Amino acid sequence: MSDTPLAIGIDFGGTSVKTGVLYRGNLIDEAPRIETQQFDSATPLIHKINETITDLRSQHPGIAAIGVGMPGFVDFPTGMVHNLTNVKGWQKIYLKRELNELTNLPVTVENDANCMAYAEWKRGAGRGLQHLVAITLGTGVGGGLVVDGRMVRGANFVAGELGQSSIDYQGPAGAYGNHGSLEDYVGNQQITDLAYAAYTKAGQTKQRSECEPAQLATLANQGDTIALAIWDQIAQKLSTSLMNCCWLLNPQAIIIGGGVAKAGPLLFTPLDKHLRAQLSPPFKENLSILPARFGNEAGIVGAATLALEEAGFNVDD
């Protein structure tokens, strides 16, 4: 083993916790997933995560830092996670301090979408860039921003919530009372609903499961005109939030990941068209719209890389 440090990345998802070992940006080992619904409160879950860490450390003695990506608002300096809807009793848990006491390693806790953005910035499609917008499209829509070579965290460390930004001031009220949030138009469920309604209206009966993003991509690739029209609508709505990011932040690149982005050109081609049609030249010249490099492993890679950097290691090699 070289003296380049290894790190553990932990991706705390909606129903399970994934843990892996990162070496020079590569995921070299993964532990069995932990299903969160087995746990009645935060403490036994944290102890189970610590067991997994102990197992991985016994196999990889060079581990120097631990990074955790969390599906919620995180107070970055203290690593306090405000609350989780999917773990009972998870309210203002100082996860950084608890894991640090259990493992005696430096621990970093960050929002999961920021981890994804961090993975793409340091190890993926955005490597070497100074001005970056990253968005992940799945059940929810998350984002992360890099401005002037620094991750944007904001006054309370909760910045980058692209999914909550509005594309229609008269749209339906979302999770936080916000009208017309992007997530309420291009989340997995909303895409499925939109497609199901379009097929029903056209007199073509489909199961809802046939209208999910992956199936909708297959249909569009077979030339189905309804599916193609739905992808164009998704691209149009997505372009509005991304255009707003461009007018506000003038990034070099927009990086798009998550399950919905697997549609590839079905999404990227109309998105490119809608986005560039709504920007002035200095905002679109040299603007790249890129698919994310990382898929499901983005959270682990980002959390581990961020943890190494926070622990003082150079991750730009």
Added chain:
Amino acid sequence: MSDTPLAIGIDFGGTSVKTGVLYRGNLIDEAPRIETQQFDSATPLIHKINETITDLRSQHPGIAAIGVGMPGFVDFPTGMVHNLTNVKGWQKIYLKRELNELTNLPVTVENDANCMAYAEWKRGAGRGLQHLVAITLGTGVGGGLVVDGRMVRGANFVAGELGQSSIDYQGPAGAYGNHGSLEDYVGNQQITDLAYAAYTKAGQTKQRSECEPAQLATLANQGDTIALAIWDQIAQKLSTSLMNCCWLLNPQAIIIGGGVAKAGPLLFTPLDKHLRAQLSPPFKENLSILPARFGNEAGIVGAATLALEEAGFNVDD
């Protein structure tokens, strides 16, 4: 005269150029305005500006830097101004270099809304803050952003264009093909149009001049229900773009200036209501919504202060 340096600020407006002398954040002298429509091309106008500078320098020998705020996209490092619609023949003018050669002083050229934001950040309502959104509401809508104690300029130095961000993905196409731009809802003309239509619909005949923002504020202060409803609508639309800035950047403060902001509580009270109703706690706790300190002099103050900082002087005292 103390050895604290003086600076000249130049505010290049839609129809005239204003020039003033700044000393410790105070405007201590102003030159007569230059009307831009007298000039057929950029060169004679730049020479006229230089004459004004020469006059001010003869009265204030301690001037150490010149700052210019421009109503258009500026390439900040070179001080190249892309184009101006209100000056014939103004295309890619290297204003920084030209004024530097004429005056032999350090010159800084920046977008006018960024100058306004800079004035509020360094000398006004946002003094001492690290995370700031500034917006100016007038004929057009401009913005400036401070993230982590730095002005956001972006990859091509054109960031901060809040007025071009969208509040409705299906809205009318704006100046750059962008649908539903904020400026097309809350610019002076659009407010007047909205009010005029509302009074006409209610069977109350008014002149268009009676529907302008200042008159509409007077009417609302007299308890006119139509005028009050219009101010609420303006606040709702404005809250959408500002909410998007909060979700993206998690600022400490939003600072609102320009003529429309003179409506005071008529705008700020419903804006506060609409904005806070659409944000999660960590985004609105400790969030301040503040009127700008500076009015018409914001451009001069910001440009001069920025010029001093760029020339290496400390402006945080």
